[in-house]
Amino acid sequence: MVERTSSASTRQIREANLRAVLHRMWDSEPVTGTDLIDSTGLTRATVHGVCEDLTRRGWIHEVENQREHGGYRMGRPARRYAFQPLAGVVVGVDCGQHRARATVTDLRGRTLARHGSSFSGPEHTPEERLDVLSRTILAALTAASVPPERxxxxxxxxxxPVDAGGRTAGSVNPFWEQMNPDIAGHLSREHGWRAIVDNDANLAAEAERWQGAGRGLDNFVTLLTGERIGAGIVDDGNLLRGARGGAGEMRFLDLIEGVGSAHGIARLARDWSQQAVRTDAHPESPLRDLAPEGIDAEAVFTAAEADDPLAVDVVERIGARFARIVGALAGLLDTERIVLAGAPARSCAPIRRVIERDLPQYVHPPLPEIVISDFGDEIVSVGAVWRALDHVREHVVEIDLVTGRQGAGVEAEVG
Amino acid sequence: MVERTSSASTRQIREANLRAVLHRMWDSEPVTGTDLIDSTGLTRATVHGVCEDLTRRGWIHEVENQREHGGYRMGRPARRYAFQPLAGVVVGVDCGQHRARATVTDLRGRTLARHGSSFSGPEHTPEERLDVLSRTILAALTAASVPPERxxxxxxxxxxPVDAGGRTAGSVNPFWEQMNPDIAGHLSREHGWRAIVDNDANLAAEAERWQGAGRGLDNFVTLLTGERIGAGIVDDGNLLRGARGGAGEMRFLDLIEGVGSAHGIARLARDWSQQAVRTDAHPESPLRDLAPEGIDAEAVFTAAEADDPLAVDVVERIGARFARIVGALAGLLDTERIVLAGAPARSCAPIRRVIERDLPQYVHPPLPEIVISDFGDEIVSVGAVWRALDHVREHVVEIDLVTGRQGAGVEAEVG
DNA sequence: GGTATTAAATCTAGGAACTAGATTTATTAA
DNA sequence: TTAATAAATCTAGTTCCTAGATTTAATACC
Incomplete structure (x- = not known):
């Protein structure tokens, strides 16, 4: 077979068209040539040429029984092409401090399988971390019946924080380096996968942008708050990164009056309610019936909804604090919406009310909307999957699903 | 003449090549075809074709006496093409609260003329503002002997704050709307110019990025500080804008402990030294020889360099405050460098020392560098010019310098 | 001054990708 | 069976590019 020698320029044209046609088909029903002509502005000859290319590379296939689909009647039946969502899979992993959870999805983001494992303890070694991570991903793939090559x-x-090269290095915080012992390099070397690593709050923001509260917005902030707070900041559609991946780190809260730390909602709710229980304030509070160690954020917020005065006090304090945090972020960044996300978020409607009440003290209108994320503790996995799908979409032209992936290997970039 | 009907795709190729060749020539000596072949990777035929196009459109011309330039000897003499920096001009305007200053430059950013005018007072009407602005620009053009059509x-x-459409609207701050009474629309309607409006701190950041302390950096912040503070924030090469152009507004400083307002260095230096003079602290300070109203930032900083204790006190307070501001910004944004800019910046080396001393209290290493801008009060004009040149570079293919500008009109985008 | 050397320009042929429009084909409707 | 229809396929022609042969205008050397 003769080597094709299309020039860089003509290849660019073809690639742009491949991309346009494939993106058109990605999330839609099977389409006809005419559909593609209408939506891309290309001519029929080009459209079919591109579809042939895409078929050869395994992204789409021609649907046989054309008559079934459209409701038309006359004329020569159209050829129909369908995107193949199972032509490949992506994996999104939430690799937290205590456990790793992997989600395998098809190219449309439909979950095929999940798997989670715990680390032996918060002080686990980098080797254990990488090992557990690998096993978790492989287990999820097995559960999805997908071979690792796919x-x-x-x-x-x-x-x-993770820099643009996927690394967490040169920081003064050994915890951070422990959390990311060159995960991208490991996955790439051990398994041959393209691997991307990013900060959890940034991926949370991706989840919101994809199918959550950030949909359609160019400017919003996702506050991922559990034990600590991290922010995923989107400005003009771009995720802020910072010089070393540290954008959205919250140490600056130490400087905010009435805040003083980056503690998250889960921690504050637990600490403050347990403190309160130890004092003799609100002696009749039902929260006192729980073991002090058993009082967590959800218990407090539920109690607050039932007007438990102790819980209401805690909610009041947390809300007042978060109003300041939100105020500072919104003031500096002029953001349209702030999403409260993370495991405790789903129960923190009462906190949201306090934030909304206090916010006008700190920000000029128009005020940012405060929205509670629907993702619960799945948010990082969902964001990871979305980032993965986004990466695949961006790199379709480099990927040949039939002859095997091209350009695999260390692919640690994050944007 | 027959209408050329090159397709969208082939036109894209040609445009990309036009751009590549023109950008290669923009800041360089006249180049030969072979130079362009080497630097663009195109073939000779293409290169000369593109140069012919560019010549026809007025961007470049062929240099006659080829032998003069290079130091070569043998072979057929190369054709040489030179960029024409005077094929068009751009105007950068600093339209502040008290006066407007316009700078006319050629396409390489060399200043051809400047002109400045004052408004009648800080409370001038929008009509006056637009009128003075127009006259200032026209006067600068006259001084440069350039007709407005060029x-x-x-x-x-x-x-x-200025949004992506060039507008300042819907804010609660009437001062802001007074500062930007749809300047872009006015300049476009009255004079037919493409007009872009942006926030002054953002343009200051552009100046630093172009030829100042931000050169080569993807992450830095320019603090434009005179009477008030505004920040131009660059992350990953992008200027932060915010939903309504308010990114970099500093009202959040109200929330920072030990700061409490967005007052700038000029104002703090004046207020605090005048206050101190009114008390009986440091009775021997030479600053007391000045009329209290005559004490400004520069006087204070100069006195501080001479160890005047009163001035040193003021510098200490301002530095401590700015260390917190810098700490908050650097902590949230993970920025490599913070540039202190604006009229008072050039004399504030003593403040920089205090900031550097205090900063480790607030930020984890690696610390951002603190750099003082060299631009003085020219910074906004310089940034405006740079933004203008950047715009021209981006839109070369739409501009035909010979047959007149195409697509002129309201062009209020900012990015 | 004539000839070799050299570096660049110009010319010629050919390819990839696209557009446009005529022709053919596979259906449904009458 | 025939007409109408909608889409596919085929044919020609465009632009822009590359590749390589040929020509040209210099310098260098004898």
């Missing part, structure tokens, strides 16, 4: 990209979220 | 774009910096 994986197009693995995206992993970690609770640490 | 202007390719006018960029204006204002002390107000």
């Amino acid at each position: 994986v197009l990209v693995v995206v992993t979220g970690v609770p640490a | 202007v390719l774009v006018v960029v204006t910096g204002v002390p107000a």
Whole structure:
């Protein structure tokens, strides 16, 4: 077979058209040539040429029984092409401090399988971390009945700043380096996968942008708040990164009056309610019936909804604090919406009310909306999957699903 | 003449090549075809074709006496093409609260003329503002002996947030709307110029990025500080804008402990030294020889360099405050460098020392560098010019310098 | 001054990708 | 069976590019 020698320029044209046609088909029903002509503005000859290319590369296939689909009647039946969502899979991993959870999805983001494992303890070694991570991903793939070669990209979220090269290095915080012992390099070397690593709050923001509260917005902030707070900041559609991946780190809260730390909602709710229980304030509070160690954020917020005065006090304090945090972020960044996300978020409607009440003290109108994320503790995995799908979409032209992935290997970039 | 009907795709190729060749020539000596072949990777035929196009459109011309230039000896003499920096001009305007200053430059950013005018007072009407602005620009053009039709774009910096459409609207702050009474629309309607408006701190950041302390950096912040503070924030090469152009507004400083307002260095230096003079602290300070109203930032900083204790006290307070501001910004944004800019910046070396001393209290290493801008009060004009040149570079393919600008009109985008 | 050397320009042929429009084909409707 | 229809396929022609042969305008050397 003769080597094709299309020039860089003509290849660019073809690639742009491949992309346009494939993106048109990605999330839609099977389409006809005419559909593609209408939506891309290309001519029929080009459209079919491109579809032939895409078929050869395994992204789409021609649907046989054309008559079934459209409701038309006359004329020569159209050829129909369908995107193949199972042509490859992606893996999104939430690799937290205590456990790793991997989600395998098809190219449309439909979950095929999940798997989670715990680390032996918060002080686990880097070797254990990488090992457990690998096993978790492989287990999820097994559960999905997908061989590892079908994986197009693995995206992993970690609770640490991650620079544009996928690394967490040169920081003064050994915890951070422990959280990301060159995960991208490991996955690439051991398994041959393209691997991308990013900060968990950044991936949370991706989840919101994809199918959550950030949909359609160019400017919003996702506050991932559990034990600590991290922010995923989107400005003009771009995720802020910072010089070393540290954008959205919250140490600056130490400087905010009435805040003083980056403690998250889960921690504050637990600490403050347990403190309160130890004092003799609100002696009749039902929260006192729980073991002090058993009082967590959800218990407090539920109690607050039932007007438990102790819980209401705690909610009041947390809300007042978060109003200041939100105020500072919104003031500096001029953001349209702030999403409260993370495991405790789903029960923190009472906190949201306090924030909304206090916010006008700190920000000029128009005020940012305060929205509660629907993702619960799945948010980082969902964001990782979305980032992975985004990566695949961006790199379709480099990927040949039939002859095997091209350009696999260390692919640690994050944007 | 027959209408050329090159397809969208082939036109894209040609445009990319036009751009590549022109950008290669923009800041360089006249180049030969072979130079262009080497630097663009195109073939000779293409290169000369593109140069012919560029010549026809007025961007470049062929240099006659080829032998003069290079130091070569043998072989057929190369054709040489030179960029024409005077094929068009751009105007950068600093339209502040008290006065407007316009700078006319050629396409390489070399200043051809400047002109400045004052407004009648800080409370001038929008009509006056637009009128003075127009006259200032026209006067600068006259001084440069350039007819208004040769202007390719006018960029204006204002002390107000400006959204992506060039507008300042819907804010609660009437001062801001007064500062930008749809300047872009006015310049476009009255004079037919492409007009871009942006926030002054953002343009200051552009100046630093172009030829100042931000050169080569993807992450830095420019603090434009005179009477008030505004920040131009660059992350990953992008200027932060915010939903309504308010990114970099500093009201959040109200929430920072030990700061409490967005007052700038000029104001703090004046207020605090005048206050101190009114008390009986440091009775021997030479600053007391000045009329209290005559004490300004520069006087204070100069006195501090001479160890005047009163001035040293003021510098200490300002530095401590700015260390917190810098700490908050650097902590949230993970920025590599913070540039202190604006009129008082050039004399504030003593403040920089205090900031550097205090900063480790607030930020984890690696610490951002603190750098003092060299631009003085020219910074906004310089940034405006740079933004204008950037715009021209981006839009070369739409501009035909010979047959007149195409697509002129309201062009209020900012990015 | 004539000839070799050299570096660049110009010319010629050919390819990839696209558009446009005529022709053919596979259906449904009458 | 025939007409109408909608889409596919085929044919020609465009632009822009590359590759390589040929020509040209210099310098260098004898």
